Amino acid sequence: MNPRTLFRTVAVAEAVTWAFLxxxxxxxxxxxxxEALVPPAGxxxxxxxxxxxxxxxxxxxxxxxxxxxxxxxxxSAVVPFATVPYERWIERRGQLAGAWRLAPGAExxxxxxxxxxxxxxxxxxxxxxxxxxxxSVVFTALLLVGPPGSSS
Numbered sequence: 518m519n520p521r522t523l524f525r526t527v528a529v530a531e532a533v534t535w536a537f538l539x540x541x542x543x544x545x546x547x548x549x550x551x552e553a554l555v556p557p558a559g560x561x562x563x564x565x566x567x568x569x570x571x572x573x574x575x576x577x578x579x580x581x582x583x584x585x586x587x588x589x590x591x592x593s594a595v596v597p598f599a600t601v602p603y604e605r606w607i608e609r610r611g612q613l614a615g616a617w618r619l620a621p622g623a624e625x626x627x628x629x630x631x632x633x634x635x636x637x638x639x640x641x642x643x644x645x646x647x648x649x650x651x652x653s654v655v656f657t658a659l660l661l662v663g664p665p666g667s668s669s
Contacts, residue, residue, distance in 0.1 A: 520576050521613040527572040528600040534562035535597040563659060567652045569594045578634050579619065580612050
């Protein structure tokens with residue numbers, strides 16, 4: 518999977534989970550018919566949001582994005598559906614082009630972030646497992662804290 522495909526997949530998933538969450542909120546707050554969709558929608562969206570943040574960081578390093586481009590990518594996850602226009606914008610600018618520059622046999626990593634990315638690209642299954650465990654730990658901690666606005 519190249520940077521373009523990874524980013525596009527996660528950006529679209531983030532937008533879809535926004536739709537699911539907003540639908541649940543519509544039923545809860547507008548129609549006042551059910552709250553049943555909010556917990557699963559919030560959980561799925563939260564998990565995909567964390568995956569999107571990790572993906573932004575990974576692509577940011579690989580593509581050597583400017584700080585502004587990377588921060589706009591992070592901000593796009595906060596605004597409903599903004600990840601898709603953001604993805605299209607950076608695609609038009611050529612900022613998703615190419616392969617993994619730190620893949621085995623390619624460029625040598627020069628800083629800690631690049632060394633981590635090179636390790637991920639050399640050991641993708643182990644890295645995926647580590648990432649999923651890490652995201653799950655953060656996700657679980659956030660679930661224990663509770664949704665925004667909840668009281669203990």
